[in-house]
Amino acid sequence: MVSKQLRVVVTGAGGQLAQCIKHLDANFNHLFYYKDRKALDITDANSVKTVLDALKPHVIINAAAYTQVDLAETETDAAFAVNERGVANLAAYCSENRVKLIHISTDYVFDGASSRPYLESDATAPQTTYGKSKRAGELAILEAAIPAFWIIRTAWLYSIYGKNFYKIILNLAQSRDELSVVNDQTGVPTHALDLAHFILKHIPQLNPQNSGIYHFVNSGQASWFDFAQAIVAQNGLKTKVIAVSSAQYPTLARRPKFSVLDNSKLQKTFNYSIRDWSTALPG
Ligand SMILES: NC(=O)c1ccc[n+]([C@@H]2O[C@H](COP(=O)([O-])OP(=O)(O)OC[C@H]3O[C@@H](n4cnc5c(N)ncnc54)[C@H](OP(=O)(O)O)[C@@H]3O)[C@@H](O)[C@H]2O)c1
Secondary structure (H helix, E strand, O other): OOOOEEEEEEEEEHHHHHHHHHHHHHOOOOOOEEEEOOOOOOOOOOHHHHHHHHHHOEEEEEOOOOOOOOOOOOHHHHHHHHHOOOOOOHHHHHHHOOEEEEEEEEEHHHHOOOOOOOOOOOOOOOHHHHHHHHHHHHHHHOOEEEEEOOEEEOOEEOOOOOOOHHHHHHHHHHHEEEEEEEOOOOOOOHHHHHHHHOOOOHHOOOOOOOEEEEEOEEOOOOEHHHHHHHHHHHHHOOOOOEOOOOHHHOOOOOOOOOOEEEOHHHHHHHHOOOHHHHHOOOO
């Protein structure tokens, strides 16, 4: 059966995930429209309506977000403007125009105090302004009557695009003999191309029955120290990676100690196997 060609709008087109989606989209038979912040500012409800009315999408992938975790502590309004009110604009448009929505959220909606991977059904308790603004965006979607939606929580994204831990460590390791990296925060390094592939492959399956929240992270878990060590080893470098505690690296926004997301709901629902973070590492 030939599946229907869908019109798909991707917001936040200048960002890491959107660029990963674009990187892979030629393998998928849909019409993609990429809109960066200049072309479509999601905080501007009029612009949302004008741009989307002209494109008549079947599906919107919202990869736009305020992602500066530390700066959000002092720019609260800017974070909520994008991550709550911008998302609410898209949700209202989707609800009024019967458009499906794929939205990306974060492990920061949890408090980081768990000792086992977080399930979609676990209580949220964001500890940072960024996390609170992202949770507010989730609620805006859950409260809107959107015909079909996925809220996909992910974490520790990296790729060849944008600014991310992988690229920072690789750059530093190429010029230094030693690197200090925190060893007391645990999560899951997640290749943004893996997330992009999952999304692209499953767009035609988005329907009211499978609407809801899903966790997409690579399988397994690691500390930032483990991740850095693997990056160094994978790239054949000799840099010594030294484990330090987060107390030695204070940041404005306190990072969750443990933010491993359980991805089994997504794997079961879509019969889709997500590879281990260590296998996903390029090099
Ligand atoms: N990166 C991670 O480790 C991580 C972890 C967990 C969850 N996530 C979530 O994953 C999603 C994708 O993240 P990413 O890594 O691709 O982030 P990113 O590289 O920072 O991309 C976000 C994009 O959104 C754009 N944007 C900001 N405000 C906007 C607005 N008002 N209207 C339209 N676009 C706007 C940004 O443009 P400017 O550059 O012009 O501001 C940027 O191009 C986000 O929802 C993020 O919260 C990311």
